[in-house]
Amino acid sequence: MIQGQPRLSESVIGARGRDSHNPGRFHTQQTTGFSMDVKDKVIVVTGAGRGLGRGIAKMLASKGAKVACVDLNEADLAETVQVCKDAGGDGQAFIANVAKEDDVEKLFADVVSELGGLHGVVNNAGITRDGLLVKAKDGQITKMPLQQWQAVIDVNLTGVFLCAREAAAKMIELGVDEGVIVNISSLARQGSFGQSNYSAAKSGVAALAEVWAKELARYNIRTGAVAPGTINTDMIAAMKPEARDRLVSAVPLKRIGEPEHIAMSVLFIFENSYFTGRCIDTDGGLR
């Protein structure tokens, strides 16, 4: 078990090393070659009940992955599982709160025992609780309550830490040839008005992708982040047309993105064996 020093399987130790034909050189590619095929790989997608998470689950399933769809909402998950099956792949529902350590530990143990392995996680579950740091009006100063700050940090930052930690521990234990951790960041990682909590978390998860790229490469685990701009999800669809138009006019491409655009960036990180630690901004050029 993973207590202190991990016990590595032979495949992890043997996957890298010196080239036997040319001992002065290290292998320039891993056992899997230049690209990773997600077919039959077990990939966890958090927040898969709707929106971007569903789009990512669908894309991975359409490439033949076995997708562990994670969310708090059971009914939404059932729909996503059907979407995965309709896309030609496989999906299975797992209820878990990514902000709770016990839930996350159980989740990854269940995924491995029920789906027979683990090759990656997409840390997509996220919430917003927008508000100003402080606001002065009519001589009154109001402050962002700690609870409001903490709620977003718990899900969007601690949740990503917990899922990545459990995923990495399990993948090392299982001796995966190639594992992948993707964090969904946001355009807001640059610092967004009214989003102290959200911007801090989204900047944090992009930085963590970089930290983990350095720490986990020795175990053949790659990482990456995707920072979406404004994407066509329920929240955007519910906006008044004028507000939506204002949003669109600020985007250089003059249109909002679709969940498939974000899913394509996620898939790129999985498939490209020389990608690790970087964040792909997928935002139509908006800054």
Ligand SMILES: NC(=O)c1ccc[n+]([C@@H]2O[C@H](COP(=O)([O-])OP(=O)(O)OC[C@H]3O[C@@H](n4cnc5c(N)ncnc54)[C@H](O)[C@@H]3O)[C@@H](O)[C@H]2O)c1
């Ligand atoms: N939609 C956008 O335009 C946009 C832009 C930038 C970044 N993002 C990021 O992309 C991700 C998905 O966004 P979305 O628009 O699809 O959101 P959404 O609200 O439509 O879906 C989020 C899903 O996460 C689930 N979830 C929330 N808290 C959870 C928890 N504690 N444990 C497990 N599941 C939980 C929800 O039930 C929901 O199904 C988020 O991380 C968000 O910050 C979205």
